[in-house]
Amino acid sequence: MTHNIPLTPRPRPLSELSDVRRRVVTARALREQGVPLTAAQDRCRAGGPWQRPLPGVYLLHPGPATSEERLHAVLLYAQRDAPPGAAMLTGLAALALRGFAAAPPVAALNRVDVLVPHTRRLRSAGWARVARARAMPVAEVAGGLPVAPVARAVADAVTRLTDALAVRRLLTEAVRHGHCEAQALVRELSRARVLSRPHVVDAVDALVAEGRALAEERLYAMVRDAGLPDPCWHVDLRLPEGPHLGGVDAYWPAQGVAVEIDARGTRRTDEDGENLWARYARRREALERLGIAVVHLTPARLRDDPDGQAAVVRTALMTAGERPPAGYVVVLPR
DSSP states (O other): OOSOSOSSOOOOOGGGSOHHHHHEEEHHHHHHTTOOHHHHHHHTSTTOSOEEEETTEEESSSSOOOHHHHHHHHHHHHHTTSOTTSOEEOHHHHHHHTTOTTSOOGGGOSSEEEEEETTOOOOOBTTEEEEEESSOOOOEEETTEEEOOHHHHHHHHHTTOOOHHHHHHHHHHHHHTTSSOHHHHHHHHHHTTOTTSHHHHHHHHHHHHHHHHHHHHHHHHHHHHTTOOOOEEEEEEEOTTSOEEEEEEEEETTTTEEEEEOOOOSOOBOTTOOBHHHHHHHHHHHHHHTTOEEEEEOHHHHHHOHHHHHHHHHHHHHTGGGSOOOOOOEEEEO
16 A cells, blocks of 8 residues: 555646636635735736636636636635535526527626525625525536526526516516426516516516417317317306306317316406405316316426326326216307
8 A cells, every 4th residue: 555645636737627717716726726815815916917806716817807707706706615506607697608588698797696595694796696595496507507497597687677678588588488487487586576566577477478378389289199189179168057167278078078277377366356276276176066077287297298198188088988977068169
């Protein structure tokens, strides 16, 4: 056994690191390379060859930082003295890395949002603007860097925006290009407590309407591709000379099977102040009491597992004979 093997791996020399990691380093990395803090500070004086854009983070050249350098500097600042996964880019910077057309390029951003656990004592500084999460999401990767999931990144961006058109463009791109579902965005915006802002509510209502239209297109495709019998599309159900039972997205009268897409928006009450979710539950219960099987689908399931959802609908149609006959209802176009 030899005794000249170090117990811990030696730090890699700066010359062996990638370009951006050679140019943007922490005070700890410099110390590991034999550069004392006093020497680093001397090099950051006016007219010196280095800069210190963030506490504990050094830029090893005197000129303006590139976009890549700014992002790495912010992550190094937020990740110091923290376990892996304790920081990720969010907001407009994360969306720009994903190629969002509605997000300005990183070079145009004065601040870069970085998400950290709410228990960390980390303050916004320089380029870095700290956002906090009680439950950190699982980081994704864009441009080789850890970023927050799209719904969370959009919500963090919207908290900083006052321009209604910019908000609408971000929300629309997120849903229309398939980055996330409208419902996931609504949940994150609700968590961020921005749904009371009129320009956000208007944008979200338009978004939910678009998300429903996309879900309906997926439902059409699911029925067609699975070879299911054609239903009555988008109909209202009513008892003969009786009350209105509500609308469904698809209905097979012979089998007594209805499909509803759950694409609820931001509103919790109707014009009369009635709780909409309670009303939806009562409608479903009323249909089931009449022997009508109600299949509940979400936009995410229609997108991610259309074959599985088709199997659920097919099972409901095939087992119709095992249920008591559905009560007679009048089917009207919606």
